[in-house]
Amino acid sequence: MRKMATATTAVPGFGDVNLFDSIAREFRQGFEELAEQAERELAGRSFVFSRYGKELYPYFEQTGATTVPGCIIPLKEGRPVASVDSTCVLIGESPDGALYAARTAVGISFEGALRRFVRLGPILVYASEAGLSGLGTRLSSPELAVIMSDHAVAERMIRNTIERRVVDSLLASDERLVVMADGSLRHPLGQFSGAAPRASLNALVGFSKSSSLIFSEDAVSSLTKAQVPAYQFIGHGAVETLLAKFSRDGLVFRLDVAGGGEPALDTLGRILWNDAFASGYPESLKLAHHLSIFSKADDQALKAFVTKRFRLKGLPTFALRTIALGSFRGRA
Numbered sequence: 001m002r003k004m005a006t007a008t009t010a011v012p013g014f015g016d017v018n019l020f021d022s023i024a025r026e027f028r029q030g031f032e033e034l035a036e037q038a039e040r041e042l043a044g045r046s047f048v049f050s051r052y053g054k055e056l057y058p059y060f061e062q063t064g065a066t067t068v069p070g071c072i073i074p075l076k077e078g079r080p081v082a083s084v085d086s087t088c089v090l091i092g093e094s095p096d097g098a099l100y101a102a103r104t105a106v107g108i109s110f111e112g113a114l115r116r117f118v119r120l121g122p123i124l125v126y127a128s129e130a131g132l133s134g135l136g137t138r139l140s141s142p143e144l145a146v147i148m149s150d151h152a153v154a155e156r157m158i159r160n161t162i163e164r165r166v167v168d169s170l171l172a173s174d175e176r177l178v179v180m181a182d183g184s185l186r187h188p189l190g191q192f193s194g195a196a197p198r199a200s201l202n203a204l205v206g207f208s209k210s211s212s213l214i215f216s217e218d219a220v221s222s223l224t225k226a227q228v229p230a231y232q233f234i235g236h237g238a239v240e241t242l243l244a245k246f247s248r249d250g251l252v253f254r255l256d257v258a259g260g261g262e263p264a265l266d267t268l269g270r271i272l273w274n275d276a277f278a279s280g281y282p283e284s285l286k287l288a289h290h291l292s293i294f295s296k297a298d299d300q301a302l303k304a305f306v307t308k309r310f311r312l313k314g315l316p317t318f319a320l321r322t323i324a325l326g327s328f329r330g331r332a
Helices: 002-006 017-041 141-149 151-171 217-225 264-274 283-292 296-309 320-325
Strands: 081-093 097-110 113-128 131-133 178-182 203-208 230-235 239-245 253-259
Touching: 081 151, 081 264, 081 283, 081 296, 097 151, 097 283, 113 141, 113 151, 113 283, 113 296, 131 141, 141 151, 151 178, 178 264, 178 283, 203 264, 217 230, 217 239, 239 264, 253 264
Parallel strands: 081 178, 178 203
Antiparallel strands: 081 097, 097 113, 113 131, 203 253, 230 239, 239 253
16 A cells, blocks of 8 residues: 555655555554465365356366265145245435335246246335335334435345235245245345244245355265256255255255245255246246346336326436546456
8 A cells, every 4th residue: 555655646745655554554464364364264265256246156077076965856746836036226316315116026837837927016115214105114213224325225125025025925825835035044134034934834945046055065066966956955944954956957056945834855846846947947936037127118117107296307417436437447
């Protein structure tokens, strides 16, 4: 840091760059501490680099896995698999609050094929200091303060609330179902954390596209080599956690299984028999994802609707970051 400072042109009245020395020393000390831990925990370990901050799926070429996975046996009994996904986007904001739009969708598979879908929304939600309007949800003052200060947090909270209500409705159905949702049932910030449906006769399955468990090289390697749909348990309890793949050449995913009044393996067998899979990912969940997202046309239509319905006065806008920051050659 000091080297960078001394490499710039001198500034009148600001000739002392040594004021940064104490901070630089703290950072150097912090690096030494990091290096000691990295030597213990990272040296020689497999490592997956991100691509400009985006998570990537690891590919293990090693074949020396010692674990033997179990086979997923299709349970040949027709039972609908209802998969839920949702999306929330920022429509715009005023000096007093922000307006969001959310949409949720349910894709339903039965006996190996997609049968139908349900789509709810757009659902408009207005966040202001008075609370959230449109969801019927009461928030504490700290929760509301966080939502008002961060659009990403607000979008996640709205999406989770809506998706949770849809999932709870499916779980309470008198018809026997397997309910699937995108994400982990154990995630502390997820909509299903600490809410395993123990009393429900319908199973809830969290299907995760990203998870630290995917870095379990031995487990993932053994599943990847398997020539049939296979699984390997990782954790037990009210929520059973496992790694599984549902097609011979499919990817390995993390699953959390709860409720249903039956062993998790039976639930996997029902999913295998009743859903369809591309690259090992359920078609019902893929359909729910695509039906829940907003297109550019949806975005423009929503803006036109709220402008007319609420008599809004749209202000001219520009891309602040592009103008303020410009571009820098050599960026990642």
